[in-house]
Amino acid sequence: PEKSKAKVIEVAKNVRKVGQDDPRRIVHALKVGLALSVVSLIYYYKPFYDGFGISGMWAVLTVVVVFEFSVGATLSKGLNRGFATFLAGALGVGAHYLSNLCGDKGEPIVLGLSVFLLAAASTFSRFIPGVKQRYDYGVVIFILTFSLVAVSGYRVDEIIELAHQRLSTIVIGGLTCVIISICIMPVWAGEDLHNLVAQNLEKLACFLEGFGGEYFKDLEDGEIVVVSKSGKPLAEYFRNPEDGEAAVVSKSDKSSLQKYKSILTSKTTEDSLANFARWEPGHGRFRFRHPWKQYLKLAALIRQCAYLLEALNGYINSDIQIPPEFQRKIQDECITMSLESGKALKELSESIKTMTGPSLADPHVENCKNAAMDLKTTLKTALLENSDLLGVIPAATVASLLIDIVVCTEKIAESVHE
């Protein structure tokens, strides 16, 4: 009993965390509950029931399968369902009519064959990337409705009556979903995509701002306080960088350094969000045909940069001893580069959030480039003076990865400009 109690508590904690991570999930659950109760009660009350008969249950069915988390997904599923039902219904009636002409013996053969052919062709079309991405659900509903109508065994005039009922109940169910999902605290896929891209930029920035301090921490923790070239102690450098802003480099805060990892695998999420965003009407700061594809391009660049960070991350906490005097020589430039590129990315993220021009990031990008130039000269002299050349290589690699990151930052800045 102790054990099971502990397990229940853990599950409860997990559930709570799911809600806390994104409170919109709770709202979404309540919205689905509301939509379903509304439709169910409409179906329950006699007047409606008398008009639509058992078809009313299609409204319930539609709500359950169509109501998705974001407005875009709901619209996409609803429209897919509506059009597919209409098209398949018409084709089904046609197939039915055709089979009637073939007499009693030919009827099941014609019906079976048409179901087989259409189902096989439609199922195959679901493998075509373009269809899969946008119309997958519609194709499923198409197969479903066509076979139901074709094989229903009713007379044609009965079928048309039935199809009319079914279509109108589906429209009722779909409209309920769309209205509730748009009117009550809507979740826009487009806005989510926008925020995700901005957040990912910020995660990169987090890592870069923290990296300098983390990589060179052995020196600081070690002997004396290292004094940077500008005369300030290095710790001071973090507390009070040139522009007077408080830098957010807390050395114990290692988890913030690992945040960027989620970017490595976020491609699927971004693709589906961009896909849903295309179905959404204009909302808030976004027009109807907002260039969502641009976000995907930007996201690809961000992921490229995250791969570089992943390579860089391997050097934090590596066991290889780097000659301290060499490290001391390059650390100023390295820290500046990572800090400034971090700041540039943060500004870019801000400018995406506020949808203003990214001009504030430009000076930081300039600083990065200058530091990269300085680093190249420093490296030249430092390498010449140094005897333990082998030990230097990991540090040199870090430096050269940082240079790549600066290049990547520049590209991202250009892309945000667009």
Added chain:
Amino acid sequence: PEKSKAKVIEVAKNVRKVGQDDPRRIVHALKVGLALSVVSLIYYYKPFYDGFGISGMWAVLTVVVVFEFSVGATLSKGLNRGFATFLAGALGVGAHYLSNLCGDKGEPIVLGLSVFLLAAASTFSRFIPGVKQRYDYGVVIFILTFSLVAVSGYRVDEIIELAHQRLSTIVIGGLTCVIISICIMPVWAGEDLHNLVAQNLEKLACFLEGFGGEYFKDLEDGEIVVVSKSGKPLAEYFRNPEDGEAAVVSKSDKSSLQKYKSILTSKTTEDSLANFARWEPGHGRFRFRHPWKQYLKLAALIRQCAYLLEALNGYINSDIQIPPEFQRKIQDECITMSLESGKALKELSESIKTMTGPSLADPHVENCKNAAMDLKTTLKTALLENSDLLGVIPAATVASLLIDIVVCTEKIAESVHE
């Protein structure tokens, strides 16, 4: 008309490509067509129709939504659907009974409230990762069936009759799917996962085997034929490596170098395959509870290695001029390292495919390690002799990334051993 004709031809080409890429897709489409025709005709013939009434359509519905590409996915959806229908049906009858006790006025309130609460709770549970991964479809069906039963407006004894009919038709539809999907050219998610992991290893190997030639090609294309330390011309080295095997390094074959990119984003596919594989019974060389999770661990290591390749890839075709004499010094070791780690990975991939011990890879791993040691010594002397230290850094970075890759290869070898 010219334009539209060209477009039709292009679409047709695309469709053909989808089929050629994986012919099992065509088979799958035919299987779905078959299952649907079978169930539809059962539904169509009177004897069956008389027994089950309109509930027969649930068999059709089940086939359409349950039949998935792999056996695991079909089983998972079928079982989810069966159990969820059963559970929700029972609860629905309970809710119905309860609401009957509350009199005419209380009935709609109790029903509406219970639908609202259950739908909201179930929808929320779909956000919990564990539920989403394995039971997502079941929860949808649960909400659906519960609301349909609870609000149906029938008397309790009618409902039980209806639930019985519906459940048996769903079982018929589900069984048809499972039987057809297992008996006619089955597609096992587990086998797909197994092959995907082996393929990904091979893609890594492809890149590494080609990398040496690609990175050092400027030298060869350039002036004289460079003679490797062993006295053989370098081109010879590729055509006829030590072990007499024909190396597959064609310099023009750049696309084979880019294959590894697909690994960077394959996490979602692997996760879902592993998830489906758990539902599958033993088949071929796999037992029922094959350790599918091990594959995910291995896949994570492979992806780690792919990130390193991504960093390495940036140095191919980079514009930075590397001093030729330095490049000449390190190229032997670098080429050996990348070639041998490529071979080791290829052997590992083979040993996964044939499910034998990975002992054949061990000598290659040893070779890699030796080359890495050599490279370290060479670097030491080469760096001392060299004047243009700055130009050396990119090459040194490449070398150090290669060393990391060797470490990664070792880890993969260990993991395959398990």
